[in-house]
Every structure is written in C-alpha cells, then in structure tokens.
Amino acid sequence: MNKHLVGYSLALVSLVVVTWLAVSIGSVRVPLSVLWQPSSADAASANIIWKIRMPRVMLAGLVGAALAMAGAAFQGLLKNPLADPYTLGVSSGATVGAVMTMFFGLTTTTFGLFTLPVFSMLGALGALIAVLGFARLVDRSMRMETLILTGIIVSAFLSSVISLMIALTGEELRQILHWLMGSVSMRGWAYVQLVWPFLVMGGGLLWWNRMELNALLFGEERAQHLGVNVKRSKWQILIGGSILTGSAVAVSGTIGFVGLVVPHMTRLLFGTDHRHLLPLSMINGATLLIGCDLIARTIIAPSELPIGVITSFIGAPVFAYIFFKQRKRGRA
Numbered sequence: 001m002n003k004h005l006v007g008y009s010l011a012l013v014s015l016v017v018v019t020w021l022a023v024s025i026g027s028v029r030v031p032l033s034v035l036w037q038p039s040s041a042d043a044a045s046a047n048i049i050w051k052i053r054m055p056r057v058m059l060a061g062l063v064g065a066a067l068a069m070a071g072a073a074f075q076g077l078l079k080n081p082l083a084d085p086y087t088l089g090v091s092s093g094a095t096v097g098a099v100m101t102m103f104f105g106l107t108t109t110t111f112g113l114f115t116l117p118v119f120s121m122l123g124a125l126g127a128l129i130a131v132l133g134f135a136r137l138v139d140r141s142m143r144m145e146t147l148i149l150t151g152i153i154v155s156a157f158l159s160s161v162i163s164l165m166i167a168l169t170g171e172e173l174r175q176i177l178h179w180l181m182g183s184v185s186m187r188g189w190a191y192v193q194l195v196w197p198f199l200v201m202g203g204g205l206l207w208w209n210r211m212e213l214n215a216l217l218f219g220e221e222r223a224q225h226l227g228v229n230v231k232r233s234k235w236q237i238l239i240g241g242s243i244l245t246g247s248a249v250a251v252s253g254t255i256g257f258v259g260l261v262v263p264h265m266t267r268l269l270f271g272t273d274h275r276h277l278l279p280l281s282m283i284n285g286a287t288l289l290i291g292c293d294l295i296a297r298t299i300i301a302p303s304e305l306p307i308g309v310i311t312s313f314i315g316a317p318v319f320a321y322i323f324f325k326q327r328k329r330g331r332a
Contacts, residue, residue, distance in 0.1 A: 068285020071259020084259035093127020121246030182308025202243030257315020
C-alpha cells in the first residue's frame, strides 16, 4: 500500500478520535449523540457541546494546523529541521504585533475585526526578515547554529518589548500574561471565524509553492536551473508562513514547538515531498494541539494549564534530540 495513503488514513483517523475525546471529555461528560440528535439532549448539554467545547476544539485544530504548516514551509525553505515559527522568533514577532494592537488600541476601518491578526502577521513577517537578515550578516552560509542563536536574540529583544508594554499599562494588560503562554479557552466561535480565512490564505500560498519548495531542497542554484523564480517563491513562502503564524498567535497567544515537532516527525515517516508533507503536517498539527489542549484542561481539573506548557514539555526534548543528532552528523 502507498505510504502516503497510509499516512493520510492514520492522520485522519487520529484527528477524528482525538476530536471525539476532546468534545466528550471534561468536567461534565456529555454523550456525543448530542451532535447528531440535538433535540434529544437537554439545554445544558447542548450548550456545553456547541458553545464551549466545539469552538474550543475547532480553534485548537486550526491553530495547530497553521503552526505545523508554517513550520513545514520554513524547514523546507531553510533546509533546517530546527526551523519553526517559535525557534526563529516569528511567534515572538507576531506576539509583539498583537500586544501593540491592544496597547495602542489600534483599529482600522480597512481591516475592522481583522485588525488584530493583520498586525500580528506584520509583526511575524518583520521578525522573520530581521532574523534572516541578521543571520546572513553574521554568517553568509546561514548555518543551523547561527539561525538558532539569531532567533534567540531577536526573541529576547521582542520579549523585553512585550514586558515593557505590560509594565507601562499596569493592570490593564496583566490579563494577557495567561494568553502569552498560549490558550484557546473561552474564545468562542468569533475567534474561529477570525482565524480560518487566514489559514486558507496562508495555506493556499504555501500549497501554491509546493513544487518550488521541493526544488529548493536541492539548493537555490539548482532550483533556478529548474525554472523556479527563487526570489519570488521565497517571498511567497515567507509571507504564507507569516500569515499562518500571525493569525494563530493573534487568537491563541504563543504556542511553541508545534511547528517543529509535527513537520519533522511527518517528514521522517512519510518523506520530504511537500505535496504530501504540507497537508499531512496540517492534519497532524491539528490533532496534536487538540490533544494537548485536552490534556491541559483535564490533567489538573478543575484548574487548567496553558496549552503552551504542554507543547513545550513535548517539544523541548524533541528539539534537544534533533539538535544533538544534527551536531553529531556534522562531526561525522
């Protein structure tokens, strides 16, 4: 059987199972029959499913899908398994864009309700350009260590900017500290409607460049010989990844390592062809974040952990393993 068919089958089954668990498990256990027989359920059960759990699960899935697709694109473009929105400082840039929007009360008639994700995307793209530009100045070969250190430097600077804004505003922005650690709780359907158009937009842009990503794996010069407009494709991939990261951060805060773990594992299991890597990463990213959110809200119930804590517990060891493996391979 074709390994990609197996990959899609496993990914979709896993997504369905995790979604079913996430919707049915909680402080109040609600039978899933409420979904297809709403008339047979009491009002409280229907409200729990449709107004609390379902939008939360949908939002977690969309955010996970966005971050995983962005990570797959960045890793393919930079030919670096450690590249993802979090380690490159893109998530920090998106967070600065979102916090600045709230800090200054920015609203535009052009973007309306989408002002927050738009400024978050601009922050993500700005941070990515800063990281890549500084890394190229330091080391034109842009080695893995240079990119990681540059991402850490930019993230540290942006974190200080966020801390400064929180300190200047006093109590008004202290409520976002929980949001900064990553959360999809109590967001509702409005946030789902806020993020999905950008998932379609950013994901579509990356899908449009799937063959270019495959060509770029062989190097920019070889890709150019294959007929790829390297400069245009790189910008489109960077913009697509920034759209996905910015929209995800705008609705959920900073959630690390999803864009690192999911594409890397998917690539190991099912290959580097971005025609399959991008959609499989999207499905698996949704599954991972829905599962992490389920753990975050049940492991110390009735309290809940920020979802970013769970993803960091999973992602940090994987990051260390990949880094160690890469360094060992470099010495060989």
